[in-house]
Amino acid sequence: MASRARLLAVLLLLAAMLTGCWSRIELNDLGIVLGMAVDVGEADAIRLTLAMPRPLPQQEKGGSPAVQEPVWVVAREARNFTDALGFIRMASARRLVFHHLRVVLISEEYARKYGVGDVLDTLTTDQQIRLTVRPFVVEGRAQEVLETVPQLRPFQPTNLIGILHARGGAEWRLKNVMVARASETHTMWMPVVRVIQRPAMTDQSPPTAVELSGAALFRRDYLQRIVHQPEYQVLPWFVGNPVGATISAPCPDPDKGTFSATVLSGKVRIRPEMRDNQVAFRVEVTGQLNLARSQCGLGKVEAPESRRVLEEAMADDLRVRVERFIATLQESGTDPVGFGKMAQLAFPTYFKNLHHRWLEEWQRAPVTVVARVIITQSGLSTAPAHPTERELQDQEKQH
Amino acid sequence: MQQQISGGLYAAVLAIMGSVMPYMLLPRALVQYAGQEAWLAILLGGLYGLAVSLVTVWAACRFSHRDPVKALRCAFGPWAALPVALLYSALNLLLSALALHDVQTFTSILLLPGTPGWVLAPMIAGVAIYAVVRGVEPVSRIAFAVFLPMVLVILVLPTGLFREFDILQIDPFLYRGLDGLVRAISVTLAWTGQSIVALSFIRHLSPKVNPYLWTAIGVGGAHVLLSVTMALITLVFGSVLPGRLLYPGFELFAIIAVSEAVERIQAGVMVLWLAGGLLKVTVNLFAAVEELSVTFNVHRRGWITAVLAVIAMGAAQILPGPLQRTGLTAQAWWNILHVGLQLAILLLLAIGALVGRLRQGAMASG
Secondary structure, rough: HHHHHHHHHHHHHHHHHHHHHHOOOOHHHEEEEEEEEEEEEEOOOOEEEEEEEEEOOOOOOOOOOOOOOOOEEEEEEEEHHHHHHHHHHHHHEEEEEOOOOOOOEHHHHHHHHHHHHHHHHHHHHHOOOOOEEEEEEEEEEEHHHHHHOOOOOHHHHHHHHHHHHHOOOOOOOOHHHHHHHHHHOOOOOOEEEEEEOOOOOOOOOOOEEEEEEEEEEEEEEEEEEEEEOOHHHHHHHOOOOOOOOEEEEEEEOHHOOEEEEEEEEEEEEEEEEEEOOEEEEEEEEEEEEEEEEEEEOOOOOOHHHHHHHHHHHHHHHHHHHHHHHHHHHHOOOOOOOOHHHHHHHHHHHHHHHHHOHHHHHHHHHOOOEEEEEEEEEEOEEEOOOOHHHHHHHHHHHOO | OOOOOOHHHHHHHHHHHHHHHHHHHHHHHHEEEEEEHHHHHHHHHHHHHHHHHHHHHHHHHHHHOOOHHHHHHHHHHHHHHHHHHHHHHHHHHHHHEEEEEEEEHHHHHHHHHOOOOOHHHHHHHHHHHHHHHOOOOHHHHHHHHHHHHHHHHHHHHHHHHHOOOOOOHOOOOOOOHHHHHHHHHHHHHHHHHHHHHHHHHHEEEEOOOOOOHHHHHHHHHHHHHHHHHHHHHHHHOOOOHHHHHHHHHHHHHHHHHHHHHHOOOOOHHHHHHOOOHHHHHHHHHHHHHHHHHHHHHOOOOHHHHHHHHHHHHHHOOOOHHHHHHHHHHHOOHHHHHHHHHHHHHHHHHHHHHHHOOOOOOOOHHH
16 A cells, blocks of 8 residues: 555656656747848947747727737847847847747848858757758848838748748758758858839838849858849759749740740759860750740741740750859859769769869869750640731741 | 566667667767768678677577576676676666766757756656566567657658758768778777677577577667668768767758648657657666676665666766767777677676586586
């Protein structure tokens, strides 16, 4: 009997401990940080801004709810990242937690001046922050992005992720950035966002909105260049998935206008080869396209001749875009695509002998681009409505 | 009547012993030295573990009831069994303390932040004491219950990580050369050699099953699983980054996000790991208690278990943090100490088996 009582006492004691609670922290005491922005400070080196969702205001008795912004955006300046965070903590009535941090925004100026190394180190050493956080570079002030009112999502950090997801293409997170940073074969890149004025001219439209504008290319920890369209359009072909992207190209007869197609499937194959003791690359781009519109007046695209002419024009345009993108990478001495990795896999001894001089070597490497596209679909039609058969016959007669 | 366990339970104990703690603590050091070939280091190091366990089983099978310590005590007196029992118990007590330290550190950093280690240690030790006092059967049954879902998780894991694989994270084979691989293998030996714990379980294994086969399944299976997870770690995080992360094994689960809504599945998986860690503390404590009890012919083990558990708890508090612990794993003297102890125990067992055989021969001819 006594032993049973002892066992019961031990079990009760263990049951109390099994909750795992050591110190009481109520949910109401937590400030859940969703977004973080890093800018160059005006008085100090760094300006850190955090965005936290504000709990819903309580309905006042017999009155309307108090009008408050749904997000608390707070900023402090300091000599370094952790000091700035410390200053924000001194102003926060809730304990800051970063388990749900979604985005980190780094201003272009900060990334160029100080580099992103310190910020990335702080993010990875913090045990609350996960490697699934999305890093962005901001053209202009990063704080402004968090202050902008989103339209289709409740908070700007989730809005930014929504834009990335809806657009598709490249899925790039802190983990990918850190892998690239630790690597000797390729360099970091991050998506770029910017704040634009007056997105729509309606009465209720907010004064500003945020849009995805390009990709930031880094050399080591420092921002080297930001690429916009049309080069940015090529990036998903190399580091993501181009499916769903739209390409517009001039018609075979440029006077007639342009035609557009969406990518149904796309692949890039990088083949390294040795030419005179120097690595060179042959880049083969292949894609299957869905013709979306055409001003080219070629009639039914189910006719192989019409299709071939369009395919050649589109392949030529795609080749030029890829060549321009690669030229930009080489000029800036950046390699987010992983040409270095391909060279390393193909010629390990050659790569080892470079002794971390890949980026210098990359700038000199000859690259040949070959593009081939097939138009396999034209939406749910076989030809655009214009021109009519009669118009086509007239055109032929004129020729 | 001595408790008996089936081959499956026995293999589950050995598999948990060989995989749970190395999964959390070894990847960092192995990737640092061997880079992408960390998976190979585990497999090659596992061969040493397999050899240690098979030699242990072979030596144990030379004695009656597969109980070398008892046989030596009965044949030559308690002093004959003392060296091997003391070395073996000391090694297992050290391993139990280290496992306790690792579980409490990991829990207080990632699962229950802010909870001091000294609060967790008595809870873990309490469960371990209970299981040890109840004997081999509860220990092995818990091991089996933990091991099966763990295998399932590892088999399903690649599907969750598929989109994380990237050509940019793959290196040419042996890109860092053989030196790094050899260094990594040397680090694994201290861990894989812990399969010597088979000594305390082989006497409980049902005589109807093949001891060598089930030992090979348990120890070999652990290292194959570990090697697979190691390969996944380098495929997902590359060959450099895991060498800079404290717990790459944890990050492997934390990175899985099916969508913005389905994520943090590591919280569920880590419960399994925690149970495995708790079991490691228990098994090592069990092994230390078992051999000391047999040596001194103690039937009521409660006090020995409690005293050894308190020693393990105290020792677990000596190392201040995870940095010191991971640093220790890579120290040459530390690994030499472990491997030296393992080999010394094997040597003493082999000598005991040989002397026993000679004596039997002398008695038969006399």
